[in-house]
Amino acid sequence: MIEFKNITKTYGGTKAVDNMSLVIEDGEFVCFIGTSGSGKTTSMRMINRMVRPNDGQILIDGKDIRELNEVNLRRQIGYVIQQVGLMPHMNIYENITMVPKLLKWDEEKMRETASYLMKRVDLPESLFEQYPSELSGGMQQRIGVIRALAADQNIILMDEPFGALDPITRDSLQRLVKRLQMELNKTIVFVTHDMDEALNMADKIVVMDHGKVIQVGSPKEILMNPANDFVKDLIGEDRLNQAIFEYETVESIMRKPISINENRTIAQAARLMSETKVDDILVVNDDNLLVGRIDMRALSRRSKPEEKVSTIMKQVTYITEKTSIRDAIYYVQDLSHRNISVVDEAGHLKGIVTRGDIVESVYDAFWNDYEPLFEEDEVQLDYEKVSGAIEQAQNGGDDA
Ligand code: ADP
Numbered sequence: 159m160i161e162f163k164n165i166t167k168t169y170g171g172t173k174a175v176d177n178m179s180l181v182i183e184d185g186e187f188v189c190f191i192g193t194s195g196s197g198k199t200t201s202m203r204m205i206n207r208m209v210r211p212n213d214g215q216i217l218i219d220g221k222d223i224r225e226l227n228e229v230n231l232r233r234q235i236g237y238v239i240q241q242v243g244l245m246p247h248m249n250i251y252e253n254i255t256m257v258p259k260l261l262k263w264d265e266e267k268m269r270e271t272a273s274y275l276m277k278r279v280d281l282p283e284s285l286f287e288q289y290p291s292e293l294s295g296g297m298q299q300r301i302g303v304i305r306a307l308a309a310d311q312n313i314i315l316m317d318e319p320f321g322a323l324d325p326i327t328r329d330s331l332q333r334l335v336k337r338l339q340m341e342l343n344k345t346i347v348f349v350t351h352d353m354d355e356a357l358n359m360a361d362k363i364v365v366m367d368h369g370k371v372i373q374v375g376s377p378k379e380i381l382m383n384p385a386n387d388f389v390k391d392l393i394g395e396d397r398l399n400q401a402i403f404e405y406e407t408v409e410s411i412m413r414k415p416i417s418i419n420e421n422r423t424i425a426q427a428a429r430l431m432s433e434t435k436v437d438d439i440l441v442v443n444d445d446n447l448l449v450g451r452i453d454m455r456a457l458s459r460r461s462k463p464e465e466k467v468s469t470i471m472k473q474v475t476y477i478t479e480k481t482s483i484r485d486a487i488y489y490v491q492d493l494s495h496r497n498i499s500v501v502d503e504a505g506h507l508k509g510i511v512t513r514g515d516i517v518e519s520v521y522d523a524f525w526n527d528y529e530p531l532f533e534e535d536e537v538q539l540d541y542e543k544v545s546g547a548i549e550q551a552q553n554g555g556d557d558a
């Protein structure tokens with residue numbers, strides 16, 4: 159565990175980091191995010207004592223890092239500035255084992271670790287003797303990632319390591335680093351100014367502004383409850399809207415279903431349909447478990463009115479209350495259901511979500527506070543003006 163306790167770092171008169179307190183758990187992926195100059199790099203570099211705070215304490219596993227041997231501390235912590243930048247004159251094996259060699263690991267352990275990591279990223283050991291320039295760009299990137307992990311440090315600091323990469327490479331490396339971090343249970347502190355990167359990778363996001371920690375939370379917490387307008391701006395409106403669909407469940411938009419017990423008769427179902435003007439009703443058993451549905455077509459077939467509903471009901475598709483609105487959109491849209499029923503974990507009927515409900519929630523999220531950019535966009539007919547103009551045109555025509 160890494161603990162920042164009231165850490166302040168001043169340069170000249172300005173506070174690069176201002177009274178920062180934070181807990182980073184073992185195995186956690188923490189992203190520091192904020193605009194340029196907000197104190198991200200400074201905060202990170204205090205963890206391995208590359209920068210000394212003016213005030214406060216940093217503890218690693220309960221020990222004040224000032225009391226630890228500086229060399230040992232640095233060995234315990236990996237530090238990555240730029241992911242690629244493999245040494246061109248060293249072969250792949252030498253590149254991967256660069257730090258372990260500095261740490262004076264024995265040859266066998268280095269070999270084992272390098273082989274293990276190559277397997278983790280699906281590269282053959284035959285590449286060991288080759289030089290970076292002989293490898294494809296993608297392979298070089300993967301080597302760069304495992305080099306960061308090769309010294310087997312529990313804590314790894316990464317300062318905008320993917321900053322210079324194109325979006326596709328960046329995306330695949332983010333995934334790779336995240337996967338390896340989880341598999342190898344590393345604690346990673348990662349600085350970025352890219353919100354997508356933070357949302358993709360972090361267990362915990364630390365939003366910084368002017369040296370202050372503005373908000374700490376999981377991606378979900380940050381997206382669903384941004385602390386203030388600064389955080390909102392950093393996330394951006396599109397992501398905030400998308401988040402609603404990802405994290406909000408259909409529970410919030412479902413409506414009361416029209417349902418009938420399976421032991422009722424077809425005649426009763428027909429009456430219910432005509433009374434409610436709903437032509438597609440759900441069938442439940444005595445325990446309110448969803449068992450089927452019936453619609454107009456079922457009724458119009460030559461079925462006997464006194465027979466039980468259960469004799470003509472059809473299969474029904476359903477989702478649970480915990481289904482995200484995004485997934486519900488998929489079912490209703492792409493699988494072209496007009497509506498979809500909602501059940502709890504045990505299968506009890508809870509509600510129904512119609513296409514209309516979904517359209518409404520999409521509208522609310524994206525268009526609710528839409529204001530036309532130009533007044534002309536507003537469809538507004540000034541009847542007096544219009545009729546006046548028509549009259550004028552007609553008169554003009556007469557005169558001519
Ligand atoms: P970030 O990584 O969020 O872009 P930094 O932590 O690098 O921000 O910088 C935070 C603030 O501290 C900035 O205003 C920066 O100019 C200042 N700063 C950082 N390092 C130094 C330094 N060595 N000397 C003077 N000012 C510094």
Ligand code: MG
Nearest residue numbers: 198199200349
């Ligand atoms: Mg920085």
